[in-house]
Amino acid sequence: MGLLVTIIVGLIAGLVASRIMKVRTGVLLDIILGIVGGVVGGWISTLITGVNLMSGFNLTSILVALAGSIVVLAIYRAFAKK
Numbered sequence: 891m892g893l894l895v896t897i898i899v900g901l902i903a904g905l906v907a908s909r910i911m912k913v914r915t916g917v918l919l920d921i922i923l924g925i926v927g928g929v930v931g932g933w934i935s936t937l938i939t940g941v942n943l944m945s946g947f948n949l950t951s952i953l954v955a956l957a958g959s960i961v962v963l964a965i966y967r968a969f970a971k972k
């Protein structure tokens with residue numbers, strides 16, 4: 891169940907993060923980067939607080955995944971520049 895929630899929260903976070911960062915990557919890449927961002931956000935929250943804040947479908951999880959998605963999108967933009 892935890893992985894499924896991470897994927898769903900990552901989907902939401904990826905779409906929102908791409909709008910915040912004004913990145914035109916397409917919906918499929920937004921979803922993939924959002925899922926990766928959700929995992930990264932959970933990992934970063936564990937490093938900082940000692941607790942994985944990706945605990946379910948709630949506002950905290952969405953904000954953590956959003957922060958992770960923004961980090962992943964910033965890295966993507968740095969490497970995808972032409």
